[in-house]
Amino acid sequence: MAWRDLRKKFKRQFSDFFEIPSDVLLDLPKIVLIGNIQLQIENHHGILEYTTDTVRISTGEGELSVKGENLMLRNLLPDELCIEGSIHTLSFV
Incomplete structure (x- = not known):
């Protein structure tokens, strides 16, 4: 197992044990689709x-x-953004 994978696994266990939100500790995005x-996206x-x-x-x-139609950035902050429009697909590349 690669060093990066071990470190990520340790952080997940640490997060679970101390009940710290994973998105904060693991640098994960928080995505809410309405x-x-x-x-x-935070x-x-x-x-x-x-x-x-x-x-x-x-x-x-x-x-x-x-991807979608008529996409527009509604809010753009250093750690948070909001996109509005007709959203068709959302994917990690």
């Missing part, structure tokens, strides 16, 4: 691409790709 019209690392059809976001787990 229907197919709004997407809220703990992101920035926007890689932004068009009305595609938004690509950097996260601690890699890249998150959002």
